[in-house]
Amino acid sequence: MAFESFSEFLAMGTHGPYVWSVYGITGVFLVGMVLQTLSAKKKQLKRLHSILVKDVSEREK
Amino acid sequence: MNWTWFHKFGSPKWFFQWADKWGKLIFYIGIALFLVGLVLGLGFAPEDYQQGNSVRIIYIHVPAAMLAQSCYLALGVAGIVFMVWQMKMAPIFMKAMAPIGAVMAFLALMSGAIWGKPTWGTWWVWDARLTSVLILFLMYLGIVAIQNSFDDTKLADKAAAIIAIIGLINLPIIKYSVEWWNSLHQPATFVIGEKPSMPSEMWVPLLFSVLGFYCIVTALVCWRMQTELLIRERRASWVKKEVTKHGV
Amino acid sequence: MTYLSFLKSELLAVFYRKQDTINALAFFLIVITLFPLGVNPSADFLEPAAGGIVWCAASLAILLSVESLFKEDFNDGSLEQLIASGLYLPITILIKLVIQWCAVIVPLLLLIPLFSQMLFLPWSIVHVLIFTLLLGSPALFLVGTIGAALTVSLKRGAVLVLLIILPFYLPVIIFATGAISAAQAGQDYSGQLAILGAISLLSLALSPGMSAVSIKASMN
Numbered sequence: 471m472a473f474e475s476f477s478e479f480l481a482m483g484t485h486g487p488y489v490w491s492v493y494g495i496t497g498v499f500l501v502g503m504v505l506q507t508l509s510a511k512k513k514q515l516k517r518l519h520s521i522l523v524k525d526v527s528e529r530e531k
Numbered sequence: 532m533n534w535t536w537f538h539k540f541g542s543p544k545w546f547f548q549w550a551d552k553w554g555k556l557i558f559y560i561g562i563a564l565f566l567v568g569l570v571l572g573l574g575f576a577p578e579d580y581q582q583g584n585s586v587r588i589i590y591i592h593v594p595a596a597m598l599a600q601s602c603y604l605a606l607g608v609a610g611i612v613f614m615v616w617q618m619k620m621a622p623i624f625m626k627a628m629a630p631i632g633a634v635m636a637f638l639a640l641m642s643g644a645i646w647g648k649p650t651w652g653t654w655w656v657w658d659a660r661l662t663s664v665l666i667l668f669l670m671y672l673g674i675v676a677i678q679n680s681f682d683d684t685k686l687a688d689k690a691a692a693i694i695a696i697i698g699l700i701n702l703p704i705i706k707y708s709v710e711w712w713n714s715l716h717q718p719a720t721f722v723i724g725e726k727p728s729m730p731s732e733m734w735v736p737l738l739f740s741v742l743g744f745y746c747i748v749t750a751l752v753c754w755r756m757q758t759e760l761l762i763r764e765r766r767a768s769w770v771k772k773e774v775t776k777h778g779v
Numbered sequence: 780m781t782y783l784s785f786l787k788s789e790l791l792a793v794f795y796r797k798q799d800t801i802n803a804l805a806f807f808l809i810v811i812t813l814f815p816l817g818v819n820p821s822a823d824f825l826e827p828a829a830g831g832i833v834w835c836a837a838s839l840a841i842l843l844s845v846e847s848l849f850k851e852d853f854n855d856g857s858l859e860q861l862i863a864s865g866l867y868l869p870i871t872i873l874i875k876l877v878i879q880w881c882a883v884i885v886p887l888l889l890l891i892p893l894f895s896q897m898l899f900l901p902w903s904i905v906h907v908l909i910f911t912l913l914l915g916s917p918a919l920f921l922v923g924t925i926g927a928a929l930t931v932s933l934k935r936g937a938v939l940v941l942l943i944i945l946p947f948y949l950p951v952i953i954f955a956t957g958a959i960s961a962a963q964a965g966q967d968y969s970g971q972l973a974i975l976g977a978i979s980l981l982s983l984a985l986s987p988g989m990s991a992v993s994i995k996a997s998m999n
Contacts, residue, residue: 473574483578485585485649492588492642493569496595499634500747504558507751511758518765518774614992666946673943677929680939689996690929693989694943697925700985701947704978708950715957 541618543760544769550753557753561746568740576732585649588642590736594744595638596660599667602632602748606674607699610692620756622688623763625695626678627755631748633671639664659713663706670698684763780864786874793882800882803844807887810836811894822899829898830959831952833908837887838919838948839941844883845923846940848875849931849994858931862998869987872924872994876987880920888912907962911955914975921979921986922947928993951978 473479480486539545572590579586606625613621643661644654655661674691681687764770793800814832815825825832852858861871888909895905926944930936958971 479574483584485583485587488585488645488649489573489587492591492645493573495641496591496638499638503631503634503751504747507754507758511754511761514758514761515774515777518761518770519777521765522771522774666949669942669946673946676939676942680930680933680936683932686932686996690993693925693929693993697922697947697985697989700981701950704950705946708953712953712957715960 541620543620543623543764543767546620547757547760547769547773550757554750554753554757557746558750561743561748561750563743564739564746565743568736568738568743571732571736572740576736577730582650585646586733588646589733590740592639592642592646593737594741595635595642596664597741598744598748599632599636599639599664599671601745602628602635603667603670603695603698603702606632606695607702610695610699613688613692614696622692623756623759624752625674625688625691626759627752629671629674629678629691631751631755633668633675635744635748636664636668636671640668657713659710662713663709666705666709667702674698780861780866782866782870782874785861785866785871786878789875789878793878799844799847800886803840803883804886804890806843807836807840808894810839811897814898826899826901827960827963829895829900830904830908830911830956830963832898833891833894833900834911834915834952834955837912837916838945838952840887841883841916841919842923842926842941842944842948843937845879845920846927846930846937848879848924848927850927853931853997858994859998862995868991868994872928872990873987876920876924880917884912884916901963904959904962907959907968910972911958911975914972914979915951915955917979918951918975918982919948921982924990925986925993928990928997930997931994932997951975954978 480490539549568590573587576587578584606628609621609625609628612618613625640661643664647656647661648654674694677694678687678691681690761770761774811832814828818824818828849858852861862868891909891912892905895908900908923940923944926940927936929943930940933939954971954974958968958975961968961971
């Protein structure tokens with residue numbers, strides 16, 4: 471362990487704000503990228519599914 | 532050498548199913564590696580005698596910078612594959628990869644700038660590394676712009692491939708020229724992220740975090756390629772089968 | 780159509796479009812004027828910065844003039860004729876490019892002594908600036924052509940061309956201004972000139988073929 475206590479860990483010497491802001495911004499971007507990727511895939515699947523359902527019901531008519 | 536695996540990746544249907552099977556696994560492995568790297572790097576790695584605890588930014592900065600470079604390399608190679616063999620999957624790969632590479636370059640720039648404040652005393656220094664990542668970021672923006680500027684997908688694919696190939700040829704020239712330019716204007720006192728001898732407590736977490744980043748990006752690219760495939764091949768019968776299989 | 784008749788018609792076209800050359804030079808002059816007004820008009824600033832200012836202005840002016848290289852031919856259909864004519868496309872592109880280079884760079888070089896005095900560049904350095912322009916500008920033209928060929932079918936492609944091509948201009952600008960500042964410091968600058976020439980030759984080897992592929996992709 472490089473730190474004695476949790477508050478020391480948060481403070482990172484005097485560099486806490488720098489280290490944590492980098493990790494925070496990176497986290498936001500990574501999560502955002504994952505969410506955007508997954509939602510885009512889901513949206514496209516949903517769209518194709520609704521088209522497919524429409525096609526099938528039209529054929530049955 | 533057996534090239535069947537290569538041809539398999541050229542088949543949209545085969546790739547879609549492969550990505551369905553392996554995407555999640557790669558993603559979770561990546562997250563696990565990344566978290567291990569973070570815990571080791573934030574909690575256990577020793578602080579630097581010069582830079583103090585700000586050195587812990589390395590576990591973001593170096594993987595992001597490495598990914599930014601490898602992604603561009605991959606874009607260029609995919610561009611060549613597309614122009615030479617007309618492989619259908621190559622532009623799909625490029626379309627999925629380019630925005631992610633841009634984000635990686637941005638993360639490398641952001642972490643470098645924030646790291647610069649405690650180390651150099653300013654948010655930005657025209658240091659050779661930061662400058663070449665900045666140029667790389669601009670090149671990504673160009674590729675993303677060209678991918679989104681054409682209504683005709685075929686033309687957009689070709690244009691992006693040609694620009695990526697030129698970029699690939701230019702990358703070493705730009706890197707060399709920026710390093711030379713940097714040595715003219717300011718003799719480097721000490722360079723961010725580069726240590727003559729890094730103790731193993733530092734490079735082991737770095738290795739974990741780099742591998743984690745690679746896996747996460749691989750999984751993301753697989754998923755984005757699936758989306759792109761669903762858009763481009765929407766009339767193919769295998770897509771219809773996949774859509775019914777996935778349900779909603 | 781033969782190469783000779785193509786050359787003749789292109790020369791005539793450049794002659795009739797004198798305004799394009801004048802525009803490029805005027806643009807160059809405006810960019811140069813921005814620096815003394817926007818930053819500092821004193822010789823202390825301008826003398827060391829002159830090489831960089833001239834090169835920034837030149838690369839923007841060159842890229843903007845190259846950007847429209849195929850536009851008119853595309854709009855009036857003569858580009859399609861050219862592809863169908865059976866002439867080897869990379870060579871015709873090269874012919875077009877050489878003519879464009881002569882139309883923009885030759886007058887620019889003639890005016891460089893004047894411009895360099897506006898930026899307080901010493902007379903003993905002016906010939907270095909001219910050498911860098913002679914050796915470096917072909918690369919800028921050649922690389923820019925690829926961008927122009929790719930975006931020929933776009934209505935508003937100018938900003939896109941600037942965005943995708945300018946990063947590739949950076950090495951040329953770095954070595955050109957490096958040569959000029961080396962000359963100002965009284966050092967040997969032949970290495971930088973050699974690199975500029977090498978970049979231009981590399982572009983000459985790759986650009987016409989790539990531009991031809993790009994044009995063919997844009998046409999259908």
